[in-house]
Structure formats: C-alpha cells, structure tokens
Amino acid sequence: xxxxxxxxxxxLQCEKRICVIGAGAxxxxxxxxxxxxxYFKSGKWSVVAYETRNxxxxxxxxxPPVVDAFNAPITPLYDSLTTNLPxxxxxxxxxxxxxxxxxxxxxxxxxxxxxxxxxxxxxxxxIKFGTTVxxxxxxxxxxxVTLSDGAHSAYDHLIIANGHYHLxxxxxxxxxxxxxxxxxxxxxxxxxxxxxxxDKILVVGDGPSGQDIAAEMCTVSSxxxxxxxxxxxxTNDAGNLIRRGRPIELKANxxxxxDDGTTEDDIDHCxxxxxxxxxxxFLEGASMINKDTPPDFPPFPPGELYNSTxxxxxxxxxxxxxxxxxxxxxxxxxxxIFRVAPFPLMEAQAHAIVRAxxxxxxxxxxxxxxxxxxxxxxxxxxxxxxxxxxxKAWFRFDREDQWNYRDALYQFAQGTGSETPLIKVTEWxxxxxxxxxxxxxxxxxxxxxxxxxxxxxxxGKNGVQDWVGLMYRxxxxxxxxxxxxxxx
Numbered sequence: 001x002x003x004x005x006x007x008x009x010x011x012l013q014c015e016k017r018i019c020v021i022g023a024g025a026x027x028x029x030x031x032x033x034x035x036x037x038x039y040f041k042s043g044k045w046s047v048v049a050y051e052t053r054n055x056x057x058x059x060x061x062x063x064p065p066v067v068d069a070f071n072a073p074i075t076p077l078y079d080s081l082t083t084n085l086p087x088x089x090x091x092x093x094x095x096x097x098x099x100x101x102x103x104x105x106x107x108x109x110x111x112x113x114x115x116x117x118x119x120x121x122x123x124x125x126x127i128k129f130g131t132t133v134x135x136x137x138x139x140x141x142x143x144x145v146t147l148s149d150g151a152h153s154a155y156d157h158l159i160i161a162n163g164h165y166h167l168x169x170x171x172x173x174x175x176x177x178x179x180x181x182x183x184x185x186x187x188x189x190x191x192x193x194x195x196x197x198x199d200k201i202l203v204v205g206d207g208p209s210g211q212d213i214a215a216e217m218c219t220v221s222s223x224x225x226x227x228x229x230x231x232x233x234x235t236n237d238a239g240n241l242i243r244r245g246r247p248i249e250l251k252a253n254x255x256x257x258x259d260d261g262t263t264e265d266d267i268d269h270c271x272x273x274x275x276x277x278x279x280x281x282f283l284e285g286a287s288m289i290n291k292d293t294p295p296d297f298p299p300f301p302p303g304e305l306y307n308s309t310x311x312x313x314x315x316x317x318x319x320x321x322x323x324x325x326x327x328x329x330x331x332x333x334x335x336x337i338f339r340v341a342p343f344p345l346m347e348a349q350a351h352a353i354v355r356a357x358x359x360x361x362x363x364x365x366x367x368x369x370x371x372x373x374x375x376x377x378x379x380x381x382x383x384x385x386x387x388x389x390x391x392k393a394w395f396r397f398d399r400e401d402q403w404n405y406r407d408a409l410y411q412f413a414q415g416t417g418s419e420t421p422l423i424k425v426t427e428w429x430x431x432x433x434x435x436x437x438x439x440x441x442x443x444x445x446x447x448x449x450x451x452x453x454x455x456x457x458x459x460g461k462n463g464v465q466d467w468v469g470l471m472y473r474x475x476x477x478x479x480x481x482x483x484x485x486x487x488x
Contacts (some may be wrong), residue, residue, distance in 0.1 A: 014044065014358075015044050015045070016039070016044065016045045016046075016156045016157060016357060017045075017046050017047075017154065017155045017156050017157075018034060018045060018046065018047040018048075018155060018156065018157045018158075018159065018357070019047075019048060019049075019050065019133075019136075019143065019145055019153070019155040019157070019158050019159070020047060020048070020049035020050070020158075020159045020161060021049070021050055021133050021136075021158065021159065021160050021161060021162050021282070022049065022050075022051060022058060022160070022161040022162040022163060023049045023050075023051035023056040023057075023058065023118075023127045023129075023161075024056070024057060024058015024059060024060070024114075024161060024162075024163050025058060025059075025060070025114060025335070025342060025343055025346060026058075026161035026163070026334035026335035026346045026349075027049050027051070027056075027058070027127075027159070027161035027334075028056065028114060028117060028118055028123055029092065029161075029334070029343070029346040029347045029349070029350045030047075030049075030159045030161060030334060030346075030350045030353065031047060031049055031118075031121075031123045031126050031127070032092075032094070032117070032121045032123060032347070032350070033347065033350035033351055033353075033354055034047045034350070034354060035047065035121065035122070035123065035126065036121075036419070037354055037358075037419060038419060039354070039358060047126055048126060048127075048128055049126055049127045049128070049161075050127075050128050050131045050132070050133050050145075050147065051127055051128065051129050051130075051131065052074070052130070052131070052132040052148075053074065053129065053130070054129050054130050055115075055129065056114060056115065056118055056124070056127060056129075057111045057114050057115065058075075058114075058163050059075050059076070059077060059163055059165045060075075060077065060107050060110045060111040060114060061075060061077075061111055062075065062077050062107070062108075062111075063075045063077070064192075065189075065190045065191075065192055066190075072166060072167065072168050072187070072189045072190070073189055073190060074166065075165065075166075076165055076166075076168075076188060076189040076191075076209070076276075077107050078188075078191050078192050078193065078209070078212070078213070079192050079193045080193070080212065080216065081106070081107045081209075081212070082104045082105060082106050082107070083104050083105055083110065084104075084208050084436065084440070085104075085341060085433070085436055086103040086104060086432065086436070086439055086440075086443075086467075086471055087101055087103065087104070087105055087110075087113075088103075088432075088464060088467035088468070088471065089341050089429055089432060089433055089436075090341055090342065090343055090344075091113075091343055091344065092117060092343045092344060092347050093344045093347055093348075093423055094347060095116075095117050095120065095121075096460070096464065097109075097113055097460075098113075098116075098460070099458070099459065099460030099461055100456045100457065100458070100459055100460060101456075101460070102443075102447070102452060102456065103439065103443045103470070103471065103474065104439075104440055104443055104444075131147055131148055131149060132147065132148040133145055133146070133147060133148075133282045134146045134147065134148055134282060135282050135285045135286070136158055136282045136283055136288065137283075137285065137286035137288055138286075138288065138325065138326035138330065142154045142155060142156055143155045143156070143157070143158050143326075143330065143331075145158075156330065156357075157329075157330055157331070157332070157357050158330070158331045158332070159331075159332050159334060159353060160280060160283075160331070160332065160333045160334065161334040161335060161346075162279075162280065163335065164276055164277070164278045164279070164335075164336065164338075165276050166189075166276060166279060167276055167277040167279040168187035168188075168189045168272070168274075168275075168276055168277075169274050169275045169276055169277050169309070170187065170272065170274070171204075171229075171272070171274050173247055173248065173249065173250060174248070174249045174250070175249050175250035175251055175252070176250050176270075178250075178252065179250050179270055184268070184269055184270065185250070185269065185270040185271075185272060186269070186270075186271060186272070187271075187272045187273075187274070188205070188209050188210070188213055188271055188272060188273040188274075189276075191209075191213055191271060193216070194213075194216040194217050194219055194220045195220065196220045196221065197217075197221070197268060197269035197271075198221065198267075198268020198269045199221060199222040199223065199266075199268060200221065200222060200223045200224075200225070200264075200266050200267055200268050201217050201221045201223070201224050201225070201267070201268060201269050201270075201271065202224075202225045202227060202247070202256055202264070202267045202269070202270040202271070203217060203224060203225070203226050203227065203270075203271045203273060204227045204229065204247060204270065204271070204272050204273060204274055205227075205228070205229060205272065205273030205274050205275070206226075206228035206229060207273060207275065209273045210226070210228075210273030211226075213271055213273055214226040214241060215241075217271070218239065218240050218241050221240070222240060223240050223242060224240060224241050224242070225242045225243075225244055225256070225264050225267065226241055226242070226243050226244070227243075227244045227245065227246060227247050227256075227258065228243065228244075228245065228246070229246045229274070242264070244258045244260075244262060244264065245258045245259045245260050245262075246258065246259040247259075250267075250270065253265075254266050254267045254268070255267070256270075277309040278307055278308075278309050278310065278311070278312060278336065279307075279309070280307060287304075288305070288325070288326075289304070289305045289306070289307050289312070290304045290305065290306045290307065291307050291309070292306055292307075292308065293306065293308040293387045293388055293391055294306040294308065294313045294314075294387065294391075295387065296387050300314070300322070300365075300369040300372075300373075301314070301322045301323050301324055301328075301365060301369065302314065302322075302323055302324075303323060303324050303325065304323055304325060305321045305323045305325070308387075308388070308391040310388075310391040310392045310394065310395075311336070311391045311392075311394035311395050312333055312336060313372075313391070313394065314369070314372045315333060315336075315372075316328060316363055316365070316368035316371075316372075317352060317363075317368065317371075317408075317409065317412065318333075318336060318337060318349075318395070318405070319332045319333060319334070319349060319352060319353060319356075320332055320356060320363060320368075321333075322365060322368055322369065322372065327360065328360070328363055328365065329356045329357060329360040329363055332349075332353045332356070332357075334346055334349050334350070334353075335349070336395050337395045337397055337402070337405075338395055338396065339396060339397070340397055340402040341402065341429070341433065344406065345402065345405070345406055348406045348409040348410055348413075348423070349409060351409065351410060351413035351420045352409040352410075352412050352413050354413070354420075355412060355413045355414075355415045355420070358415075359415060362412070362415055375394070376390060379393045379394065399434070403425045403429075403430055406425055407424050407425055410422055410423045410424070428468045428471075432468075432471050432472075432475075435471075435475050438475050438478045438479065439471060439474055439475055439478070441478050442474040442475060442477045442478025442479075442481070443474055445477070445478070445481060446474070446477070455470065455473075455474070456470075
C-alpha cells in the first residue's frame with residue numbers, strides 16, 4: 001500500500017459523493033479516473049453518472065432526426081461522419097483503438113471503442129441510464145440534484161460532461177427566420193445524408209460538418225453554394241460547388257446577399273452548419289449560471305458564473321467556476337474546448353479534477369485569475385475587440401495551446417501523494433496533428449483505391465509506434481500523389 005500511505009491521511013478521511021452529468025466521452029473519462037483513484041478504492045468516494053439516453057456514447061451514439069423543426073435531435077451525427085483526427089492522436093491516453101482500425105474511423109467504430117473502454121474499466125455499473133438531471137443547485141454545503149424519475153439526491157461535487165452539440169445555433173441574418181418557418185432552411189443537426197432538397201442549395205459554415213455536407217450535397221444537387229463565415233476562408237470554385245463569403249440577407253424570392261456584395265439567385269434550400277450553443281438548463285432554475293456575456297472587466301472573482309453560449313466564464317484551468325456563490329472546487333465542466341484532440345484532453349482534465357476535489361486548497365484563486373486575465377489580453381491582442389469576440393475565441397485553442405494545457409493539467413494533477421503519472425504530449429502527436437489534413441487526404445485516397453486494408457495489416461500489434469510509422473508513411477504517400485498530380 002505504498003501509494004495509499006503517500007496520500008495525506010486528512011485527504012483520505014474525507015468522504016465525498018460525486019455526480020457526473022453525461023456518459024459520453026467526457027463522462028466516461030471522469031468515471032475511469034475517479035474509479036482508479038485510491039479515494040474511490042478505499043470506499044471514501046462514491047460516484048454515479050446520469051445519462052439521459054439508454055446507452056453510453058454521447059454524441060457518437062446515433063439518433064434519428066426528428067420531424068419537429070423546433071426540437072433538435074439528441075445528436076447531430078450524420079451517416080457518413082468519420083473522425084477529423086487519426087485515432088492514435090484522438091484516443092484516450094490509457095486505451096488504444098484496436099489493431100488494424102482505419103486511421104479515420106467512422107462514428108460507429110468510435111461508439112464501439114467507447115463501449116469497449118467502459119467495459120474494460122468496468123464503468124457501466126457506475127452509470128444510471130435513462131435518467132436526466134433536471135435541476136442542480138448549491139444549498140448551503142452540497143449540491144441538490146433533481147432527477148427525471150422524481151428523486152432528489154445530495155452530492156459534494158458535480159462534474160458536467162453533457163456535451164455541447166445539442167442546441168443548434170441559428171445566426172441572426174435578415175430573412176433567415178422566415179426561411180426557417182417556411183421549411184426552406186434547416187440546421188445541420190437534422191442532416192443525416194444527402195437528400196434532394198432542390199437544384200440549388202446553400203450550405204453555411206466552414207467547419208468539418210459544413211465541408212462534409214457541402215461535398216455530399218454536390219452529389220444530389222445541380223449547384224451547391226458553400227458560404228464560409230471566417231474571413232479569408234473563401235477558396236476557388238470546384239465543379240458544381242460555388243464558394244462565397246458570409247451571407248448577410250436571405251430574400252423571399254430565393255436570392256441570397258453576401259458580405260462582399262455578391263448575390264446568388266434561386267436558392268431552393270439553406271443548410272446551416274453554424275454550430276451549437278453551450279447549454280446547461282439544469283443550472284438555470286436556481287440561477288447557478290448567468291445566461292449572458294460577461295462584462296469586459298468583471299471583478300475577480302465575480303459574484304456569478306456566465307454562459308455566453310460560446311464560453312463559460314470564468315473557469316480556473318478551464319474547469320472550475322471562479323466565483324463566490326459556491327466553492328470553486330465543488331463543480332467542474334469537462335470538454336468545453338473544441339478543435340483539439342478531445343479524448344486524451346478530457347482524460348487529463350479528469351486527473352486535474354480528482355486533484356482539486358481531493359484537495360481544494362490546490363487551486364489558487366489569485367493565480368487562476370491572473371491566468372484568465374492573461375488569456376483575455378492574448379485574445380484581444382489577436383484582434384478581438386468586444387466581449388462577444390472574446391467569448392467566441394475563448395475555447396478555440398491555437399497550435400500550441402492545447403499541448404501546453406494538457407501538460408499543465410498533468411503537472412497540476414501530480415500534487416502531494418498523487419497516483420497520476422506525469423504524462424507529456426509527445427513530439428509525434430504535435431507533428432502529426434499539424435499534418436492532419438494531408439493525413440486524411442492520403443488516407444481517403446488509399447480507401448478509394450482499395451489499398452487501405454493492406455496498409456493496416458498487423459498495425460498496432462507492436463504498440464503505438466506501429467501507428468506512428470503508418471501515419472508518417474501516409475503523409476509521404478499523400479505528398480507523392482500531390483506531386484504526381486501536379487506534373488500531369
């Protein structure tokens with residue numbers, strides 16, 4: 001019991017009840033790390049996850065689109081979705097995908113992987129399925145949680161891992177509301193496969209789903225206009241795909257006006273791949289969170305927590321609410337950062353959460369406030385001029401941010417008597433993450449040619465280095481094909 005004896009006795013004596021909201025990738029990471037801890041194994045900590053659906057997996061678990069245009073499907077998963085990252089970079093640090101798994105697996109493969117992760121670490125007994133958290137409020141010394149079955153339970157800590165891909169974000173564009181009401185516009189949350197919606201389709205949004213949907217709709221529509229919302233993202237037209245900038249008006253006669261003054265006529269339908277709101281309805285009943293953009297210069301710590309729908313503010317270590325209504329370490333938000341390698345990042349967050357729950361004094365509010373102010377200044381220097389601009393950029397990490405953040409989480413998780421290994425992001429992860437576009441292009445070519453199975457033969461049997469070697473070979477293959485096509 002060397003590890004047990006290295007943990008201060010006063011921390012081991014403290015009993016804690018922990019509630020996890022959601023059993024997707026974040027909730028599973030939380031359950032795994034908590035159940036691995038000595039606090040849990042000694043019987044001092046207990047944990048339960050509440051999951052609305054009847055299976056784990058979160059966004060990766062398919063759900064049919066609903067007919068009701070005003071109530072979004074429980075997941076926006078479309079049929080052809082594959083990962084945007086190769087799975088050796090995307091996987092939990094503690095658990096690899098199976099040998100010979102395609103580098104960019106389908107959603108079904110990822111769902112199977114999450115089920116396997118939960119089974120391997122015996123997490124399913126810790127999950128209560130078919131149960132929704134309706135309300136969570138801090139009352140004196142604990143969180144009172146109200147459940148959809150009518151039960152009320154008390155917890156010392158909450159971990160919020162309910163995801164942020166459910167409530168569609170509909171941009172405020174003149175004329176769009178009328179198009180939505182008339183069935184001429186829909187959000188990508190309802191999209192599953194390329195059905196014919198007219199000869200000329202507008203797809204708004206330059207993220208991965210917008211790119212995928214625009215490409216797929218080209219197979220069933222005569223013309224697809226792909227409108228991108230990020231300045232400078234417009235590229236050349238290709239085939240029956242026309243690229244335009246941000247739409248600023250949708251007219252009743254089917255004409256769409258763009259921010260550069262150009263127009264497109266006779267648009268039959270508009271698909272909005274414009275993202276989702278961060279949404280925590282169970283915190284709103286007792287005003288545990290303020291649904292507003294925070295002021296430019298709030299006092300630190302502010303009296304309340306803000307949800308701008310683009311970010312939650314202010315969070316120490318992007319996890320813990322730095323406010324005065326309830327203890328900072330009593331609540332943690334997981335997985336809010338996007339366009340990162342998600343699973344290993346959430347596993348690192350879970351380790352940091354265990355440290356803070358076990359020893360609340362490990363969080364230094366002054367140091368955390370300085371970090372938050374520093375990040376706000378960095379975002380302003382990058383061009384953000386308003387509170388809303390800052391909110392939109394807050395969880396969008398640049399090239400080095402996610403690696404530094406992950407390393408810092410593991411460093412923080414060390415603490416006194418920690419069981420957490422000091423894990424650092426490897427150089428190959430950094431390099432190959434930057435090459436993800438070339439990797440996916442090369443892998444798609446190999447799948448089209450039918451050669452991908454041969455490339456995968458026996459890969460993984462010798463561990464992660466098999467995958468690293470394969471990814472570098474795919475990059476070389478993609479570059480050689482590009483050079484060859486450039487000479488034709």
